[in-house]
Amino acid sequence: MKGFKKLTAGLMGAVMALGVCGFTALAGDGNVAKIGDIGYGTLAAAIEDAKKDENKGCTIVLLDDVTENGFKAEDGNKFTIDFNGFTYTIDGTVGSTGTETNGMQLLRGSDITLENGTIKSDKAKILIQKYGTLKIDDMELIGGQNCKYVISNNNGTTTITGDTNITAREDWYAFDVYYWPSNGYSDVEVIFDDEMTGTVEGKVEYESDGTDDGTDNENWLKKAKLTIKSGNFNIEIEDGTGDNSASIEIVNGSFTSDVSAYLAEESNLVKDEDGKYVVVDEDEIKDAKFYIADEDDLKEAIANQADGVTWVLKDSFEVSGMIFINTDVTIEGNDETLTFTGSIYGANGGQNSFIEVEDGADVVIKDLTLDGNSSVEGSEKVKHGINVFSYAVDDRITSVTVDNVKIVNCGGYAIVNNASEVTVDGLETSGNLWGGINVDNSTTAGTREEGAELIINSANIKDSNSVKIENANNKNIDAVIKDGTYAGDVFIADGVKNAELRIISGTFAKDVEKYIAEDSHIVKIDDEYVVMDEDEYDEYLDGQRDSGRHSYSLKEGKTERDDEEEEPVVTPEPEEEEGPFSDVGKDNP
Numbered sequence: 351m352k353g354f355k356k357l358t359a360g361l362m363g364a365v366m367a368l369g370v371c372g373f374t375a376l377a378g379d380g381n382v383a384k385i386g387d388i389g390y391g392t393l394a395a396a397i398e399d400a401k402k403d404e405n406k407g408c409t410i411v412l413l414d415d416v417t418e419n420g421f422k423a424e425d426g427n428k429f430t431i432d433f434n435g436f437t438y439t440i441d442g443t444v445g446s447t448g449t450e451t452n453g454m455q456l457l458r459g460s461d462i463t464l465e466n467g468t469i470k471s472d473k474a475k476i477l478i479q480k481y482g483t484l485k486i487d488d489m490e491l492i493g494g495q496n497c498k499y500v501i502s503n504n505n506g507t508t509t510i511t512g513d514t515n516i517t518a519r520e521d522w523y524a525f526d527v528y529y530w531p532s533n534g535y536s537d538v539e540v541i542f543d544d545e546m547t548g549t550v551e552g553k554v555e556y557e558s559d560g561t562d563d564g565t566d567n568e569n570w571l572k573k574a575k576l577t578i579k580s581g582n583f584n585i586e587i588e589d590g591t592g593d594n595s596a597s598i599e600i601v602n603g604s605f606t607s608d609v610s611a612y613l614a615e616e617s618n619l620v621k622d623e624d625g626k627y628v629v630v631d632e633d634e635i636k637d638a639k640f641y642i643a644d645e646d647d648l649k650e651a652i653a654n655q656a657d658g659v660t661w662v663l664k665d666s667f668e669v670s671g672m673i674f675i676n677t678d679v680t681i682e683g684n685d686e687t688l689t690f691t692g693s694i695y696g697a698n699g700g701q702n703s704f705i706e707v708e709d710g711a712d713v714v715i716k717d718l719t720l721d722g723n724s725s726v727e728g729s730e731k732v733k734h735g736i737n738v739f740s741y742a743v744d745d746r747i748t749s750v751t752v753d754n755v756k757i758v759n760c761g762g763y764a765i766v767n768n769a770s771e772v773t774v775d776g777l778e779t780s781g782n783l784w785g786g787i788n789v790d791n792s793t794t795a796g797t798r799e800e801g802a803e804l805i806i807n808s809a810n811i812k813d814s815n816s817v818k819i820e821n822a823n824n825k826n827i828d829a830v831i832k833d834g835t836y837a838g839d840v841f842i843a844d845g846v847k848n849a850e851l852r853i854i855s856g857t858f859a860k861d862v863e864k865y866i867a868e869d870s871h872i873v874k875i876d877d878e879y880v881v882m883d884e885d886e887y888d889e890y891l892d893g894q895r896d897s898g899r900h901s902y903s904l905k906e907g908k909t910e911r912d913d914e915e916e917e918p919v920v921t922p923e924p925e926e927e928e929g930p931f932s933d934v935g936k937d938n939p
Contacts, residue, residue, distance in 0.1 A: 382414045389413075393431075393438065397421050400429035412436045412467060420444040420452060420474065423482065425459030433467020433489070440471035451475040456482045458505055458535070464489055465512075472496060481505040481535065488512040493519050493552070500552065501525040505535035510581075511545045518552025524585060526555035527596075529574035533559070539575045544602070546581035556598065557590035571597045578603050578629075587612070600629050610654055618656040621647060623664075635659060645669055655679055663688075663718070672701060672732075676709035683718025683755070690723045695730040695761050703737035704760065707770075710746025716753045722760030725781040730761030735782065738770040742794055742823075752777050763788045764813065767802050769795035769825065774806040774834075785815025785838065789849075791825045801825035801848070809834035821846045831856050840865070853881050 381389030383396035385408050390396040396410045401424070409430040419442030423429075440453040453474035456462050460482035471477055472494035478484070478501045486501075486508070493500040500518050501508065503526060510516075518524040527540050542550075558570050575597045584606045589596045594611040601614045605627040610619045616632040620640040625647075630638045636658035640651045643664040649671075651661050657678040663686040670692035694702045704720050707713050715736070724730035735757035740748045747770060754776040757764035764779040765772060769791045779786040786809075791801045801821070806829075811817065816836040820843050821827055827849035831840070835857045842849050842865075852867040858879040863872050871887040873880045882890055 382412065382416050384411050384413060385409070392416070393418055394421060397423075397429075397431075401427045405429070412438070415439070417441050420454050420471075423454070423456045423460035423462050425457055425482075427459075428461040430463040430465065431467075432465050433469075435467060437468040437470065440469065440474055440477070443471075443474050445479065452479040453477040454479065456480045456484055458482050463487065468492065470494055475499075476502045478502070479504070480508060484508045486510045486514050489514045491516045493517065493522060493524075495519065497522065499523045499526055502528065503538050503540050504528050504530050504533075505538050507539045507541065509541045509543060511543045512547065514546065514548040516548070516550045516552070522552060523555055524550050524552030526557065527574050527576050528555070529558040529570050531559065531569070531573075532561045537573045540577070542578045542581045542603070544579040546579065549582040549584065551584040553588055554585045555588045555590070556596040557588075571595065575599070577601070583609075601631055602629050602634075604628050608650070610650075618659070619650075619654040620659060621650065643667075648673065669704070672703060673705045675705065675707045675713055676711050678712040680714040680716070681718060682716055685717050685719075687719040687721055689721040690732045693731050695724065695733050700737070700739065702732065703734040703762075703766075704732050705736045707736065707738045707748055707750050708741070710740070710744065710748055712749045714751045714753065715755055717755070719756040719758070720760075721758050722782070724761035725759040725783065727783060730783070732760060733762035734766045735760045735764045735779075737766045738768060738772055740769040740795055742769075747771055749773075751775060757782065760784075763815075764811075766790070767804055768792050769802050769823075771803045772805070774804075774809050777806075777809040778812070779810075780812035782813050785818055786811035786813040786836075787817045788820065789818070789827055789829055790820040791823045791827060793822050795823070800828070802827045802829075804829040806831045806834055808832075809836070811835070812837045814838035816840050817851075818843060819846060819849050819851060821849050824848050826850075830854065836860075855883050855886060856881050 383390045383393050393416045406428050411432045412434045415437045417439040420440045443450050444455050445452040453471045458481040463485040465487040468490040470492040476499045481504050483506045491500050500516050516524045578600045580602050582604045598612040599614045600612045620628050620638045622628050623641050639660045639662050641662050642648050644667050655677045660680045662682045663684050666687040668689050668691045720735045722732045738750045749771040751773040756778045759781040762784045764782045764786050766788045789802050789804050816838040817840040824847050829851045831853045833855045837859050851865045853865045854867045869884050871882050
């Protein structure tokens with residue numbers, strides 16, 4: 351009898367426990383969802399329990415794929431659905447009376463998190479209609495055959511993070527940002543945070559209800575916002591403002607369309623090797639590369655240029671307009687050729703060169719050929735190859751370094767240095783109508799006393815006017831040639847003041863004795879004038895001794911030796927009459 355009472359008491363306890371649980375079975379076989387240890391045969395049942403005040407903030411965990419009707423979340427509801435890797439297929443829609451077209455309707459005052467799974471529907475016109483607070487983390491949201499909007503954001507904040515992928519059907523909307531004051535909704539914001547790694551595919555709509563308050567930019571643009579801090583976006587932005595003034599701020603991310611109108615203040619746009627637009631912030635910009643395959647890419651690179659970016663050419667192509675650079679960029683030419691096909695030769699100064707570098711920019715150009723396509727007088731298309739300019743009203747000094755660069759067929763000079771700093775680490779020129787390199791301090795350039803500086807470490811200047819130095823404003827000019835081959839005149843123009851040219855080493859077609867550096871020597875070999883530094887000269891003399899040659903020409907006064915070795919016999923050349931250097935007859939560039 352006592353045992354029977356114990357058994358009865360145990361059974362009654364179990365029944366009471368089930369009553370407390372609302373007769374919901376414990377998690378186990380046949381259940382598709384659970385809250386804690388409580389199992390549910392449908393997701394809808396779990397959601398109804400999650401709405402209860404005592405369960406506020408709970409997490410529903412899906413245990414299997416489900417196909418069910420959609421659901422509503424009302425004011426005050428707060429819960430998370432962890433899809434646990436499973437799929438929720440919405441087979442019946444919900445919504446306000448007469449507009450039951452939503453997969454989910456999340457009303458104002460609700461706070462819902464969706465994570466770790468997939469939601470899809472072929473029935474819903476709007477997969478998620480949202481007026482409250484929503485967080486989406488590691489989700490696949492797929493708009494089916496009737497879906498116009500995967501997510502419609504009308505009020506509150508939506509935060510999207512993790513490996514979340516939002517896929518709209520073709521020509522429809524991944525999401526919108528809709529300002530709806532006429533219906534009592536005051537603020538709407540969508541944020542893709544810096545942990546977002548997924549992909550968004552579809553259109554993006556930024557719009558208002560069209561009422562007076564809705565079209566007042568002072569309200570609309572303050573209260574409807576989209577922020578993208580990371581992620582991949584195959585999107586087309588439809589900006590209802592009509593002038594790209596939407597409150598859209600893009601800090602980082604990869605895009606298939608040009609989003610330069612919406613960049614954050616410290617962010618910049620580049621293009622990756624696959625042709626996608628990549629937005630980088632100020633910390634990433636110094637390692638960023640802008641890949642350029644054609645003139646359209648080049649124009650975008652110019653429009654979005656920023657300090658620290660490297661322009662990488664992927665192909666050779668034609669260029670119809672000037673390349674204007676005023677930031678610290680590097681151009682990696684990859685041995686490609688840019689050919690000029692426009693017509694700017696007669697444009698004003700600063701607007702007529704193939705590449706114009708100004709405003710204190712520090713530019714490096716490598717492994718590139720510039721073909722000016724202007725080698726015939728009277729049909730010039732472009733004037734100078736590279737014009738480097740520092741303004742008189744600006745303390746900043748513009749600087750350019752060329753390394754393994756070839757400049758041919760320009761209507762003016764290959765390079766003009768106007769009160770700036772130019773370093774040549776490898777340059778070949780030919781077919782340029784005015785000559786190779788011009789150095790000047792023009793009347794509108796440069797205020798610093800130092801003036802223009804030129805250092806040539808290596809060059810092969812085949813133009814007849816190889817290096818010409820002028821000085822319109824009489825500030826100082828310092829030019830040094832350390833090596834190279836020069837087929838034409840290398841000289842300081844008549845009447846020029848405050849200009850110094852020092853030649854340390856190199857091979858010249860014309861006599862440059864008056865410019866050789868203090869410790870250098872000049873030797874005429876096979877009708878060329880070879881300038882050697884001290885070490886090169888010693889090596890040359892040693893070679894002459896070893897060969898037994900005693901008949902070569904040195905310029906007088908440049909054969910002094912301090913060692914005690916016997917000097918070879920020197921046959922001095924008869925002095926030649928000095929003639930004036932020929933002037934190319936061109937105006938100052």
